[in-house]
Amino acid sequence: MSVKRIMAGLGLITTAILLIIILFTSWYTVDESEQALVMTFGEANETITESGLNFKMPWPIQQVEVLSKETFSLQFGYEQEDGEIQSFPEETKMITGDENIVLADLVVQWKIVDAKKYLFHAEDPEEVLYDTTAASIRSIIGSSEIDDALTSGKAEIELEVRDLLSSLMEKYDIGISIQAVQLQDVELPNEEVRQAFTAVTDARETMNTKENQANKYRNQLINEAEGEKDAIESRAEGEKTARIEQARGDVAIFDKLYAEYQTNPDITRQRLIIETLEEVLPNAEVYIMNDDGGTLKYLPLNPLERSQPAPTEEAESEEGQ
Incomplete structure (x- = not known):
């Protein structure tokens, strides 16, 4: 075998090795949970954050450092x-x-x-x-x-x-x-200090519980007092409204009486006197004297006398004789 053939064979082998290196070092993959830093001759120049297959210059020109994006x-x-x-x-x-x-x-x-x-x-x-x-x-x-x-x-x-x-x-x-x-x-x-602090903490929690209970009771009393106050105010408003309406009714009655009084003063005056006597003396019988000295019974009539006929003027004169 000649030297030329040996050199040619070595050249083919070297070329094949270089092609393999280029093939396997020119591609890299970035997952969704990863990020990659591309370095050219050791100097960082690009960060890849998108997932997928990426191309780079073959080693030793460019290298890739893959880091996680997770927490x-x-x-x-x-x-x-x-x-x-x-x-x-x-x-x-x-x-x-x-x-x-x-x-x-x-x-x-x-x-x-x-x-x-x-x-x-x-x-x-x-x-x-x-x-x-x-x-x-x-x-x-x-x-x-x-x-x-x-x-x-x-x-x-x-x-x-x-x-x-x-x-x-x-x-x-x-x-x-x-x-x-x-x-x-x-x-x-240490355990001794922990126990002492636990006792203090329990006492503080008890105090907070008591304070919360006291605040709850106070709030309950305040709410009850507020409710009672609202009820009193509501009753007062109702009584106020009732008295106003009663006063309006009294004014209306008075206006009517006054109108009648202006029309017939004497009759209205006598009517008011009689009605006042009936109100002041509800159980009394009212009599009115006529001009000749006789008496005329006025309301209220005795229930026993309602069934008897009213006496005539002749009967009354005979009784007088």
Whole structure:
């Protein structure tokens, strides 16, 4: 075999190897949950966020770093693997604003939002995130009271840690976005102190329960008083309306009497006198004297005399004789 044939064979093999390299290194795939950073001779120049099959220059001209777009979880103060939890109390021990010691661990949800900054602005961005998380939680706990850290103030502490951590990540500019911060456990360092604090917490809850009951009873009394006041006002309005209507009726009657009085003053005057006597003396019998000294019975008539005929003037004169 001649040297030329050997060289020709080596050239074919080399060409085939180069073609294979070009074929397998010129295409890459990005899933929906991924993002890719294309680098030309080690320099980042393009970020691919759309899923699909993409073309690039073959290696070693261009390389691709594929990163996830999903949310990651950073566990601070503990580690969970295969359902087993391992705590790191030395990392979670911190001092509150009122100089008490607590153990606090938490979970940070974060995402990669800039692949170029994530790969090139920090040597180990996850370590930077971990250290920044430790600094943030210690800063917020250090300005909070122990009661807030152990009871009702956890939500506010979570929010403040998230805001502080987000601002630090923006300052460090390493392509990480903080999605959420959740406290897992905030507790006292030993059992004796925990029991004492639990007793204080129970007493406070009892006090709050009593206060709520007292407020409920007070509100009930206030509502009853308001209802009674409304009822009194309603009765007063009804009585006011009734008296107004009665007064209007009295005025109407008076107007009619006055009209009659203007027409027949004497008769109306006598009628008013008689009606007044009947009202003042309801059981009395009223008699009217005529001009010749005789009497004429006026209303009300005696029920026993209603069935008898009325005496004539002749009978009355005979009785007089």
